[in-house]
Each structure stands twice: as C-alpha cells, then as structure tokens.
Amino acid sequence: MSIVEGASATLIAGPEPEPTTVVLARKPLSRGRLIWNRLAHTPRFWIGAVAMALIVIWAVFGPLLYPVDAFSRDPLNMGMGPTQLHWFGTNNIGQDIYAQTLIGLQKSLVIGLIAGPLGTLIAAVVGSVAGYVGGLVDGVLVWLINLLLVLPSFILLVILSPLFEDLSWVFLTVFLAGFSWMIMAQVVRSQTRSLRNRDFVKAARFMGVPMPTILARHIIPNVASLLIIDATLGVVAMIMAETSLSYFGFGIRAPDVSLGTLLSEGTAAAVTRPWLFVFPAGVLIATLFAVSLIGDALRDAVDPTSGVNRD
C-alpha cells in the first residue's frame, strides 16, 4: 500500500491522459451489403447455396447434355438397372429414369420456387395490413383467413383435379400458394399488432411516414426472419405438397412428369428395382436439404438478434 501511496503522491500533478478514441475509418455499409457480409461468413449458406445452384444447373442443362429422351422407349433395355447407356436405369416400359428425373426435378423446382415465396408474399401483405390497419379491414381479412383454414385444401384439390388436365401446372402452383398462406398471415398479423405499439413504429407515424412505407420499412423487416423461414420452408412444403398430390395422381398428370409421379411409379418396385425409387427420392431429399440450409443461414444474417448471433 505504501508503494501505491508513494506512486500516487508523485503523480498528483501528472497531466490528465488523453482519452483514447477509436477512429472508425470504415466505409459506409448498406443494409444489403451487411447481410451479405454476414451470409458470406456462414458455411451452412455456402453448402446450401452451392448444392442448390448445382441442382438448378443440373436440372436446366442436364437434359441437353444427355442423349436419351425422357419419353422414348428403349425396348432392348426394359426394367434394367443403371448402365452406361441409362445412368439411372429404365422403367418397365424402357423409359430412361435419369432423363425423367431431370424433367421431374425441373417441374417440382419451378412449382416450389414460385408457390413458396408467393404464399409468403400473400401472408405478409394480408397479415401486416390486417394487423396494422385493424378495425373493419382486420375483421374481413381474419374472416377470410379462417374461412380458408376451414376449407380442406387437399379434398378441394382432389375435387378440382379434373380441371388441371385442361389448365397447366401454373394453376396448380397458384392453387398451392393460395392455400398455404393463412397460418403465416395469422402470425404476421399478431406480430404486427404488437409492433404497431412499439415506440419506433409510433415514432415513424408521428413523423408522418405513410402507412405502406411503415409496413415495408418497419413492420415487414421486423418479421423478416419469420417470413424468410416461411418462404424457404414454403419451397420445401410446396415441393412436398406437389409431389404428394402427384403421387396420388391429382397433381401433375401424364404426359407431364414431376418427382411425385416418378416416386409414385417407383414405389411399387422400391424393393425389387430400387433405382426406380431411390434416385428420384435422393434428388428430392437433396433439394429440400439445400433449400433448408439456405433458409437457416439467411435467417441468421437478416436478423442480428436470432440464432447464432444472439449474445
């Protein structure tokens, strides 16, 4: 203690040290840039993105590089296992499974990638408007949500399925999206109702920021992590819904192929001729897994307070 006293005695008149200020010589970062920076440091994102990119490239260009047509029959190689000529084998009428899987993958991907985000978009708009505006608008929208929730979508699809024969897969896509947004809209609505009374939303209102801007700038970004998860899982769910509908014969019809129709044809032979089932199923699982990884990484990047970023 005496040492300390001595030291302080000599330093009484010592000059006050300059406070060390950290000068931040950093370039301004836009929000998008920041999210991208975070994403780039997430290995999950890269695994998912690379896998997804490969799958998409494969689905688009694969058929062009493969000499065998998806629908022509090879009478010499009916029900054959994978060979040099038919990479994934053939079915019992001699059609090439590799070519069919690629065509099916294309269709499933397109339907999933459109219907998933479309459902989320409807959910975000309906949910946030209902929650923010309230009153009569809210009442009507909630009534609509509840009505659609009560209607059994699968049975409706089954009943309406004869129509699909005339209309294209686009109708199926819209239909799938139209029946997938209600739960999320409820979630967005309740989140919006609580966000509405948060001070920063009030502040924006008091500044005179118009309603659509408040929704787009403050409400939607604050439920963005939910929406992104929903959109990504929506892709997964839509691909699954499409495949299961097609599996039961109500979705995509012949001569169109999707992963669902392929699986449905392949299940019967899953034990005896596994290539009919295993390859389409493997492609389906790989696709779903890649999309899920991307969604997960995106959530962490968009929302600095969620998941791995939480301190």
Place this chain on the structure above:
Amino acid sequence: MTDLVTDLSAAGRAPRRSPLLRVRNLSVTFPQRSGPPVNAVRGISYDVHEGEFLGIVGESGSGKSVSSLALMGLLPSSAQISGSIDFDGHKLLDMNDRQLSGLRGRDISMIFQDPLSALTPVYTVGDQIAEALLLHDAALTKQAARSRAVELLKVVGIPAPERRAKAFPHEFSGGMRQRAMIAMSIANDPKLIVADEPTTALDVTIQAQILEVLEKAKELTGAAVVLITHDLGVVAGHADRIAVMYAGKLVENGSTADVFSEPHMPYSIGLLRSVPNMQTAGTQRLVPLEGRPPSLTALPPGCPFAARCPIAVDVCREVEPLLASHGTFVSGMTVPVAVVGEEDTTSAHLSACHRSTEIASGALTRADIFPRPEPLDVQHPARPEDRTPVLTVTNLKRHFPLTNGGLFSRRIGTVRAVDGVSFSIQPGQTLGLVGESGCGKSTTILEILEMTAPQAGQILIDGTDIARASRAERLRLRKDVQIVFQDPMAAIDPRLPIGEVIGEPLTVHGVGRADRRARVQELLDLVGLDPQMADRYPHEFSGGQRQRIGIARALATNPRLVVLDEPVSALDVSIQAGVINLLEDLKEQLGLSYLFVAHDLAIVRQIADTVAVMYLGRIVEYGPVAEVFAHPRHPYTQALISAAPIPDPEIERSRTRVLLEGDLPSPTEEITGCNFRTRCPLYRLLDPAAQSLCATIDPPLVAHDGVDAACHHVDRNQIIDSALAFTP
C-alpha cells in the same frame, strides 16, 4: 445444533459483537459457452450487524443483485461462487439447497423488484402469506396462519385486510403487491431482510409509502435490512451504512453521512455530483459522469473505473486498488492504512482508490475532480420574435369506452384518461408535465402527436388548429413537432443502421439521399456521437448513446417543439446527467421548446420553466417552476414534492413527509366534487363544512399569485405542515 452454534460464535467472538452477516471475498462467475466468463462479482467483503440498515448502491450490471442472490442461494447452478458468507453462525455457501430452504423465508427473507412476478397469480395473497408461515412452523394451524396473514397485511397498511387477504395478486395495485411482499417477508420474524430494488417499479408517492412500511417492518422485527438500489435518494434517508458497487467490486463502504458528505472514491463522487438534487435543481448545471462501465467479461487490468476517472494516474491502469481505510486523521497524521481482511468492516470508511488519501485529506477537492460544466454561452439563433405559442392545448379530452368484452360488448363505463387539460408552450420554453403513472400524461402527448381531431377541445400547433388542418398542412406541422421516447431500446428500429434511423424524418419530407447523409453526420456530431458511426446498428450502442440517437432523430427536421417522454428515466444514474445537459444545450443552441413529461421532480425542476402537475386526467397545478416547487399550492403537489427522495441524508432525515393514503384511484371511478379528495391530506384535516365543498363542487383551475391551482382551500394548505409538526 443451536448450542453448538452459540458456542462456536461465542468462541470466535471479538470484543465487539460479531456481525449478523459476514461476507468475505465473495466472487461470482458465470461461465459462457462461447467466450470468456462473466465476472459478475469480484471479491466483495462486508458486514451487516443486527438491526443495521445497509444500502448497496450501484448501476445496472454492477453486480449488486447477483451478490444478494448469492446470499440467498438463488443463483443458477452454472454460477461459480467462491469466498465465504457467514450468517448467524451458518456458512451459507457450504449449505445445500435443502438446508438453505430452512433458512430462507425464516431467518433471511427477500423482497424482489417486480412484485407481480414474485407473487403466484393462482393463489390468494392471504394463502401465500399463510404458506410462508406454515412452511417454517409445523405447529401452526391453518386457521392461525390465516389470521396471522390478515394481521400482517394490516401491519403493512393494506386497507380492509380481511377482504384483501382473499384477493388474488392481479387485483392488487403495484404498491399493494409490494406491501404484501413485505408482509410475507416479515411473516417469520426474520433476522435479515434483503430488498432488491423494492421501489424501482413504483411511483414516487407509492415509493415513499413502501419505504415507510419497510422502515416500520424493520422496527417491528428488529431485522437487519440490506437494500439494493440504484437510487441514491432512496438510501439517503433510511440506510445506516452505504456500500457503493462498481464493476463487481465494492468501491466505497462507510456510514451514510460519511459517504454522502465526504466520498473518497471518484466514482461515488461523480455519482453524487451527477444526481439532480431537488433542492438545488435548476440553479446549476449537472455534472456528467462520462463513459460506460467496463464489460465484465474483459476487464482491463487496474482499476475498472480508470477509463472514466478524471484523476486516473498510471498506477490506476496497472494495479487494481484494494478496499481500504484512507481517511482517518489524527492531528494531521495519516493513520496506517488497513487492508480489509478478517477484520471487522463496520466502523471504518473504506474506499478502493489509489488516490483516496489525497481526496480524504482535501488535497484533491471533489469540485476539482468533477468540475461543474459552464453553461453554454450561445447567441440565440435569429428566430423571428413572434410570440405565438408553439403549442396550445385547450380543454383537451380523451375518454375511452370501457366495455365488458363479451361477444356483444356493452359499454359499462368510461375511462377519463384526459379530462379537460389546457396549457401552452411559448417559443424557447420548457413545460414540465408531471404526475404519477396513469394520470394521463402519455395520453395527452399521444393526442398531440397523432394529429387527429381530438374528441373535445382544441390543439393548436404554431397557431394552426390540427382538427382543421389539411393533409399537407399536417405534414408540415409534423416537421415542427418531434418526440423522444422513454425507452431508447424500444424507440429505435433494431433492424436499421442508425444513420437511416436518424434520417427517417427527412425521407418523409423528400430530402435527397446525399443531403440526408450530410444532415445525419451533422446531427450525430450535434448530440456528441462520432459521425463515423452512422452505419452501425442500434445494438452496438449503450442506453445513453441510443437516447442520443433518439434525440438526433427528433432534431432532424429542425423542429420547434420536441416532446420528451421521460427521456432519462430508463437510463443509469451516471448517464442521466449527460443527456440532461445535452438537452439543455440543444435548447439554448437551437432555440427549441420542450414538452417534458416526467415523474422525476428533480429533473423537471432542473430543465423546465413552467410545470403542470397532472392528477387523474386533470391539471391540478400550473405555474412557473421555481414558484411551484418553493410554494406548492395544491396538496397533491405538496405530497409529490415531499415524496421525492433527496440524495442528502441530512435534509432527508430532517424533513417531514406529506404521505398520501392509498393508490391512484382508477380513472373509471366516478368521484364527485374534487377528484383528489379520496387521498387528500388536507381534506382529512378540514372541518365538515369545508369538506362538503370539496365533495360537491369540482374545483376549477384558479390563479393564485401567478400559479394556477385546482383546490378550494389553497389558503389553508399550511395546516398540512402544522399538522405534520405535531405528529411524532
């Protein structure tokens, strides 16, 4: 067991009686899955004697609550605790949870900050108190426990205790719940009561009541009390000793008088100088304590306060000072310094600072360490000298229908949130709007800021009636009126970089991107933040910095009026002074007007020119600050001023309090005549004829020598003081 304990403590007994609670070198560390552990408490030692009142003061994150939870054995199992805690012969840290349970609630009891979460919502209050009794006394019958519970509720001042014992916690107001908690804590006649911020969630008038009840409980049971708080005013009037905590360490420990009048540690000095004192507020500027406490995960070597300390020397950054006695002078000679070890810590005035000796000897005066900043000497901007008030509110009303919430909801009453409020703010002036929570302050400012036609009355902004304003006019008016919210965490969108947050009001008025950016830089500089920080996200900032961001946003459009909704009440004490000073400077520099809503009277006195006191949707007193605070006309104002604690033990102990009875009545209640008479201290002293006047006629706001007051008996309010003088 008892004999053994007595023997042991008798054997180890010093000439003085041994302390009831003896904490030595207590450390608490929370390991983290990722990153270094959090050293929440880093070796603290203190004693509490029987019947002593110890106040532990510290800012959030200083470890004050963690140390008391360690005492109760209530820390999560992941916490690593070392050191020793001796309580009445028991080694608390060596006991298992079962043994501790026998002690908790019987010998040591705890009062928590949030009385709502501390009471179980599904049992009646009476049953919960009875449970506390039955747990520790198997011989007690249920009947006896219940009647004792009623008795206890009566002791803590709950009206109609028989009926109230059968009520559920949600039927109690915050103050009543805290009373029930105190009743529960004294149920088993404890030796030690630990109260963790017991009044922080309560209004100032209720806080005064609760502190009185706590004092009474202490007298009744003879228990020692450890009161943990961030509010120096709260401890000033009640505590015998004060321990100041900073960054997990005790930095000063001494008798209340010593710590308040002669603090030895720069942190305590800064803290004491930064708190606005109601007696002196408004006459001088506050002394800010800059910076923020260090992170407890990565403490720098040396004194944790060194980075904020204006007198830090090299040794402060290298060696952490020990808590030691510095200041006892015997005929000019320094008494050899004793480092606290096994000795009794009771009588000494201890501090942890390398330069305490200089401070104690007077070589370094407190005013030198934290000099009072000079007021800004600025030329007032050349605003046109029009005397149109920036804001005029006339007879504003806002009633909410109260429905029974069924399928076919039926109106069963009216909440008179704002019930005829009038005031006006001149350019460059500050109006303080004061009142307890639920008095309608927030509704009033929301009505102004929503800019929709009020239910009744008139709101003029810059002389324009907002009910008649066109859309474009309203947008222009919005430019002139901005708001700063109470909670800086909630007021800023966490998902936007602060540059965009601050620039947002400008987007509404069509300011281009480049101009916006330049303005944001300018604003950041104006509120004392680094303009380089514009691209950072809100979570990277501390509470005080975020409040500055909120202020910068409010100033973006060059408003004429800024509504400040409790702008500092969510901030730590040491940060408050800096923000208040900033607000005062900005007002001077930019010629702003403020509508300052607050419950802290000292801060209102510091910053406001005019004050309006609200009670149940009405203004009961309205006039110049100095006059209202010096000679309150209305009994409610008198009670409010008297309830506000003053961080000065001498004043605090010598002054008499006008205590209000009970809680704020629900605004749905229909009270005939004067709506304050149910709690009015003056009403109770009046003769029946005068009382009947209060009960029948609603007093209007009438001018009394420049101050408007809504009371029939302004001329007779001295009788409250004379009545207090007679009560012991």
